[in-house]
Amino acid sequence: DQQVKQNSPSLSVQEGRISILNCDYTNSMFDYFLWYKKYPAEGPTFLISISSIKDKNEDGRFTVFLNKSAKHLSLHIVPSQPGDSAVYFCGANDYKLSFGAGTTVTVRA
Amino acid sequence: GAVVSQHPSWVICKSGTSVKIECRSLDFQATTMFWYRQFPKQSLMLMATSNEGSKATYEQGVEKDKFLINHASLTLSTLTVTSAHPEDSSFYICSARVAGEIGELFFGEGSRLTVL
Numbered sequence: 001d002q003q004v005k006q007n008s009p010s011l012s013v014q015e016g017r018i019s020i021l022n023c024d025y026t027n028s029m030f031d032y033f034l035w036y037k038k039y040p041a042e043g044p045t046f047l048i049s050i051s052s053i054k055d056k057n058e059d060g061r062f063t064v065f066l067n068k069s070a071k072h073l074s075l076h077i078v079p080s081q082p083g084d085s086a087v088y089f090c091g092a093n094d095y096k097l098s099f100g101a102g103t104t105v106t107v108r109a
Numbered sequence: 110g111a112v113v114s115q116h117p118s119w120v121i122c123k124s125g126t127s128v129k130i131e132c133r134s135l136d137f138q139a140t141t142m143f144w145y146r147q148f149p150k151q152s153l154m155l156m157a158t159s160n161e162g163s164k165a166t167y168e169q170g171v172e173k174d175k176f177l178i179n180h181a182s183l184t185l186s187t188l189t190v191t192s193a194h195p196e197d198s199s200f201y202i203c204s205a206r207v208a209g210e211i212g213e214l215f216f217g218e219g220s221r222l223t224v225l
Contacts, residue, residue: 034213034214036216041200041219041221042218042219043115043202043216043217043218043219044153044202044216045216046213046214046215046216049213089152089153091214096143096155096158097143097155097204097214098155099152099153099154099155100152101151101152102151102152
């Protein structure tokens with residue numbers, strides 16, 4: 001049973017616009033959430049995280065929002081840049097990290 | 110930030126042979142490391158949790174006799190794919206968390222295994 005879900009397998013956005021990636025989870029014991037970015041044939045790189053006691057965390061162009069009552073989090077990238085084209089994984093942690101299936105983001109010039 | 114290194118990054122082997130992949134935390138100690146596998150166009154799948162000085166904890170459906178994990182020190186965990194078959198061809202990634210801390214995991218670069 002998949003506890004972390006990214007229901008949009010792909011997202012295409014114009015350069016300069018906002019990219020919004022969504023993630024839903026089912027396990028109320030998750031206490032820490034992370035977003036990772038992955039290029040083909042490379043390991044994931046950490047982007048941004050948020051603790052369950054917060055509802056927003058911002059780092060430069062990246063902002064993560066957490067809605068615990070809805071068990072939903074989202075990643076906003078603004079403005080989107082061509083180098084942001086990659087697969088983004090949402091991760092949620094209790095004693096181990098569980099990943100969503102990923103969303104492939106394509107930023108169009 | 111903390112660095113996790115995997116070796117080799119790419120390996121090709123014949124069917125029936127065994128392959129060892131190393132995961133090292135270069136500038137921190139990690140009591141726990143995680144091994145993941147990624148199939149093409151799919152998510153990272155947690156295979157096992159490697160605990161320093163004790164047996165690894167395997168996820169359901171992962172054959173512990175096929176994927177041998179050893180965490181002999183606070184900076185090194187190894188994954189050995191035994192009697193490899195073509196269906197074991199995949200991208201294997203390790204991650205580690207700084208001992209005593211929660212939250213951020215640091216990932217290795219990944220190791221691509223191709224079994225002929």
